[in-house]
Amino acid sequence: MAQTKDNVAKISGAATYSFGEQRYNVINTHVHNIDGIAKVTGRAEYTFDVSLPRMLYGKILRSPYAHARILNIDTSKAEHLPGVRAVVTGKDTIRFKNGIWRRYRELCDEEILAYDRVRYIGEPVAAVAAVDEDTAEAALNLIEVDYEALPAVFDPLEALKKGAPQLHDHAERNINITRHIEWGEVDEGFNHADYVREDWFRCSPQAHVCMETHDAVSSYTPDRKLTCWTSTQCHYYIQVLLAENLGLRESDVRVVSRYTGGGFGSKFELDSAQFCSALLSMKVCKPVKIVLTREEEFIATKIRTPMFYYLRTGVKKDGAFLAKEARVFTQGGAYTAMGATALYLTGFFQAFPYVWPSYRYDGYRVYTNTAPASAMRGFGAPQATFCAETQIDLIANELGIDPIEIRRKNAMYPGYEVPGQAWIQSCGLAEELDRIAEWIKSKGELPPNRGIGVAAYGFMSGGIFNWFDTPYAFSSAEIKINVDGKVDLYIGSQDMGQGSNTTMAIICAEELGVRIEDIRLHMGDTDTCPVDLGAWGSRETLMQGNAVKMAAAEAKRKILEYAAAKLGPNIVYDLDIKDRWVHLVARPERGVSYYDAVKEVIRGNEGQPIVGRGHYTPHRKGMISPAYSFGVQALEVDVDPDTGKVSLLNCVTAHDSGQVINPLGIQGQLEGAISMAAGYGFSEDMPMEDGKILNPNLVDYKVLKAPDMPETEIIEVETYEPEGPFGAKEAGEGLTNPTAGALGNAIFHATGLSIKDLPITPEKILRALDERKQETQD
Amino acid sequence: MEKQLLRLTVNNEYYESYIKPTKLLVEILRDELRLTGTKRGCNVGACGACTVHLNGLPVKSCSVLALQANGMEVTTVEGLADREALTPLQRSFLDHGAFQCGFCTPGMLMSATALLNDNPSPTKQHIKDGIEGNICRCTGYNSIIRAITAVADGNYKEGT
Numbered sequence A: 001m002a003q004t005k006d007n008v009a010k011i012s013g014a015a016t017y018s019f020g021e022q023r024y025n026v027i028n029t030h031v032h033n034i035d036g037i038a039k040v041t042g043r044a045e046y047t048f049d050v051s052l053p054r055m056l057y058g059k060i061l062r063s064p065y066a067h068a069r070i071l072n073i074d075t076s077k078a079e080h081l082p083g084v085r086a087v088v089t090g091k092d093t094i095r096f097k098n099g100i101w102r103r104y105r106e107l108c109d110e111e112i113l114a115y116d117r118v119r120y121i122g123e124p125v126a127a128v129a130a131v132d133e134d135t136a137e138a139a140l141n142l143i144e145v146d147y148e149a150l151p152a153v154f155d156p157l158e159a160l161k162k163g164a165p166q167l168h169d170h171a172e173r174n175i176n177i178t179r180h181i182e183w184g185e186v187d188e189g190f191n192h193a194d195y196v197r198e199d200w201f202r203c204s205p206q207a208h209v210c211m212e213t214h215d216a217v218s219s220y221t222p223d224r225k226l227t228c229w230t231s232t233q234c235h236y237y238i239q240v241l242l243a244e245n246l247g248l249r250e251s252d253v254r255v256v257s258r259y260t261g262g263g264f265g266s267k268f269e270l271d272s273a274q275f276c277s278a279l280l281s282m283k284v285c286k287p288v289k290i291v292l293t294r295e296e297e298f299i300a301t302k303i304r305t306p307m308f309y310y311l312r313t314g315v316k317k318d319g320a321f322l323a324k325e326a327r328v329f330t331q332g333g334a335y336t337a338m339g340a341t342a343l344y345l346t347g348f349f350q351a352f353p354y355v356w357p358s359y360r361y362d363g364y365r366v367y368t369n370t371a372p373a374s375a376m377r378g379f380g381a382p383q384a385t386f387c388a389e390t391q392i393d394l395i396a397n398e399l400g401i402d403p404i405e406i407r408r409k410n411a412m413y414p415g416y417e418v419p420g421q422a423w424i425q426s427c428g429l430a431e432e433l434d435r436i437a438e439w440i441k442s443k444g445e446l447p448p449n450r451g452i453g454v455a456a457y458g459f460m461s462g463g464i465f466n467w468f469d470t471p472y473a474f475s476s477a478e479i480k481i482n483v484d485g486k487v488d489l490y491i492g493s494q495d496m497g498q499g500s501n502t503t504m505a506i507i508c509a510e511e512l513g514v515r516i517e518d519i520r521l522h523m524g525d526t527d528t529c530p531v532d533l534g535a536w537g538s539r540e541t542l543m544q545g546n547a548v549k550m551a552a553a554e555a556k557r558k559i560l561e562y563a564a565a566k567l568g569p570n571i572v573y574d575l576d577i578k579d580r581w582v583h584l585v586a587r588p589e590r591g592v593s594y595y596d597a598v599k600e601v602i603r604g605n606e607g608q609p610i611v612g613r614g615h616y617t618p619h620r621k622g623m624i625s626p627a628y629s630f631g632v633q634a635l636e637v638d639v640d641p642d643t644g645k646v647s648l649l650n651c652v653t654a655h656d657s658g659q660v661i662n663p664l665g666i667q668g669q670l671e672g673a674i675s676m677a678a679g680y681g682f683s684e685d686m687p688m689e690d691g692k693i694l695n696p697n698l699v700d701y702k703v704l705k706a707p708d709m710p711e712t713e714i715i716e717v718e719t720y721e722p723e724g725p726f727g728a729k730e731a732g733e734g735l736t737n738p739t740a741g742a743l744g745n746a747i748f749h750a751t752g753l754s755i756k757d758l759p760i761t762p763e764k765i766l767r768a769l770d771e772r773k774q775e776t777q778d
Numbered sequence B: 001m002e003k004q005l006l007r008l009t010v011n012n013e014y015y016e017s018y019i020k021p022t023k024l025l026v027e028i029l030r031d032e033l034r035l036t037g038t039k040r041g042c043n044v045g046a047c048g049a050c051t052v053h054l055n056g057l058p059v060k061s062c063s064v065l066a067l068q069a070n071g072m073e074v075t076t077v078e079g080l081a082d083r084e085a086l087t088p089l090q091r092s093f094l095d096h097g098a099f100q101c102g103f104c105t106p107g108m109l110m111s112a113t114a115l116l117n118d119n120p121s122p123t124k125q126h127i128k129d130g131i132e133g134n135i136c137r138c139t140g141y142n143s144i145i146r147a148i149t150a151v152a153d154g155n156y157k158e159g160t
Helices: A008-012 A036-040 A076-080 A133-140 A186-191 A235-246 A272-284 A294-300 A339-350 A381-399 A403-410 A429-443 A500-512 A540-567 A594-604 A663-682 A739-751 A762-777 B025-032 B088-096 B105-118 B124-130 B142-152
Strands: A056-062 A068-074 A084-089 A124-130 A144-149 A175-183 A195-203 A215-221 A225-230 A253-256 A288-291 A307-315 A321-333 A358-367 A450-460 A475-481 A487-491 A519-522 A575-578 A581-584 A591-593 A610-616 A628-639 A646-656 A711-716 B004-010 B013-019 B051-054 B057-060 B073-075
Touching: A036 B088, A036 B105, A056 A133, A056 A272, A056 A294, A068 A124, A076 A084, A084 A133, A084 A272, A124 A133, A124 A272, A175 A339, A186 A307, A186 A321, A186 A358, A195 A381, A215 A272, A225 A235, A225 A272, A235 A253, A235 A272, A272 A288, A307 A381, A321 A339, A339 A358, A339 A381, A339 A450, A381 A403, A381 A450, A381 A663, A381 A739, A403 A429, A403 A450, A429 A450, A429 A628, A429 A646, A429 A711, A450 A739, A475 A500, A475 A540, A487 A500, A487 A540, A500 A519, A500 A540, A540 A575, A540 A581, A540 A591, A540 A594, A540 A610, A581 A594, A591 A594, A594 A610, A628 A739, A646 A663, A646 A739, A663 A711, A663 A739, A663 B142, A739 A762, B004 B025, B013 B025, B025 B051, B051 B105, B057 B105, B088 B105, B088 B142, B105 B124, B105 B142, B124 B142
Parallel strands: A056 A288, A225 A253, A321 A358, A487 A519, A646 A711, B004 B073
Antiparallel strands: A056 A124, A068 A144, A084 A124, A175 A358, A195 A307, A215 A225, A215 A288, A307 A321, A450 A628, A475 A487, A475 A610, A575 A581, A581 A591, A628 A646, B004 B013, B051 B057, B051 B073
8 A cells, every 4th residue: 555645544554643744623613702601691891881880981082273372271160170089180190101012112102181282172180980971971070171272283294394383392393203114215116117106195093992981990099009900912012101101019909801892993002091091090999981982982092003105016018026215105193102102014015925036114293183093903004005995907008917916926935034123934825826816717707896906914813012111021921720621721811703703612621632622711811811921913823822822832732641550651752632622642542531540630730730831922923923824805886977986896805824723703703804905905094184074973984884895705716824823824914905905996997097095995996097088078 | 871781691691780871882792791802993983893793683882872782782793702612603713713912803793793694605706705803914815705705615514
């Protein structure tokens, strides 16, 4: 019998084992979300649902001015209103300059309760705690604030000009941060180009629209300890930032967040609900609850960074990329927030997912009198991908090259090093382009006003950056196995809906060789859970996943040591646990039950539960991330030439996220990303008049509803990421990157119109159609 | 403002209380009865997170005064399952991953339940239209549509 993978097991005498074959019992199987029953029965308790004895309700007074000096605040009338228990202003704070880029103090520039100056409409100036929300609201109207209005500036290109109103004394011409990325000989690249193209793009703001608005219940007690229940993506950041801003010791602040009603990047910085409720609670030693209204959520929480993008690109006539130059001016808003990261990542991902022999990026983050622009799902990459992918189709069109072909010719590949920036290990881009090409071909000739647009993308599996300046590992996990075999898994990561709890339970169960129902997960509490740097930058699967796998492996080793002693195998044999059976890998029938083994290990270890610890911090992985996902998306649209209305018909995405851990979770991430990114592409916008947002409600701000969604199909391209747990990498944020670009390209192929100004609304399409008609008539 | 007597049957349990006439149904459910499964996402009837059944019909409880429901039967998400026996829709939501953060899920389940009560064999368009008033920012809706379709197709039986 010839040796093949299929019969090697028979030859070796092992009934069920093949060398090198990965066989998983839990990974990539259909499992229910471990929080599912709580969520479908209404029992999941969000911060929004927390109610404590003696609890007061807080409200925040916000600036009606885009830019003003605060001359005086008189709170006496409000304080005397029956039912009011406390009023706070900037004078009650320690005037700590808050910021999440703690390593760079100059970028910590926000006083969460303004002291003597406000820089955007909606900036908090005072807060009230009262016996109920109505009383607190009434008290806000009694607070008298004397403002001296200052000239304001809203457009970053205006704010950059000499003589423009200056927001911060330290920032001349309102330049907050600049970022530069460069490799290769850019000018020489352009000299050798057969075709050079320049384009300007405008990327609009976007609101996160978490269904649970920002909220917090803070309870300060006479033992000088603060507990804050809050909706967050990272309880550790909130713990540290609350302690800093309130002058408390870090470990005396406990942050609890079991369920979070959506995050999308809006909930890992300290917010006004958290800070003001804590400050009020410290004043009265009673719990204070603050829930932001939907309007506050729109006007006064952070937004996706609006960008003006200039791209100049040089290529050979066969479509080979030679040189790209990108310049970006962002509407930064009044404070730095996470904007420095968005400014870097948009520059980095502008070159993705292609091999550019030369590239130069200059980014300018500009202070404006608007709400701070910060992190939102994709973190600068959706902007970059929209501009880059739109321009690539325009270039392909000019040169008469197929859109897939030009992408294939320049695609990144496994082993490629982005010069000085990143090292690509796993990458399925070539196959993804093939699969999407097949799908497009299967569609055949399209009817008039139909178009298919394509966009390729990549994204990081967590950032390597430590601007937060933590001495802790990036992710940690702890495991305790009880005498009945139940596994207590303690993690620091935050499940805000993306499903990381289930992912971690799967990884733990697989590594330990038990079932998912054997795992009891503990998260969302700084008192009991280890530190993790939070659910942002698509970092949990790889980073927290590696920590969980390491902790489980340590616990498993203790069980295997016992089993080896008991079973007495030849020393060359491996032991493992699968589905609660501890056994010799090559002779699976020789083994001992997991339950018996656990009992005996505990008995033999002076009655101590079996414990394991794990941690992960990336090392020697470049500047950005330990691993990257890749994908290609095709979107088919129909454009009504009479109304400009765009209907999304089909959306097919081929992507690689390494080893799939939770297929149901990935599908949910993909479809959710399409709805959010399509909204970014054609319906969501935040128009302003003198700094005031005109549509701060869910009637006028247009998120996608069920009838707006296209049919969705997902093509998983198999890759194995050596740095990830079981070969896994990210599958959450990256999927947000391609859709706006694919949408723009689909409209281009349907109508011949290239609209470089997001969102691509029916009005813009009609205007462009009219303009074209005028031109042909002239 | 003088308080008035409110009588309600909520999830088959009778309840009465003197309340301010300005109180919304959602406030009574959440704050008085501590049935916090019902959520609020916008307070203007635009997001559907507060959807409950009033005499079997779906309403947005942020847009109904509690006294308008006087004498009526209210069902909230807590009233769907019979102890640990989940309804077909709840089980289908689990199987299809038809939720993520879960904040819109109670309202979504109430709309979907009402939809299937009204029309046990809906088309895909009926289903989409039936949940159009419920915003979900996480899932992109398609998993929810699949979950409802599976129940309509008879893949889930009551009480199993």
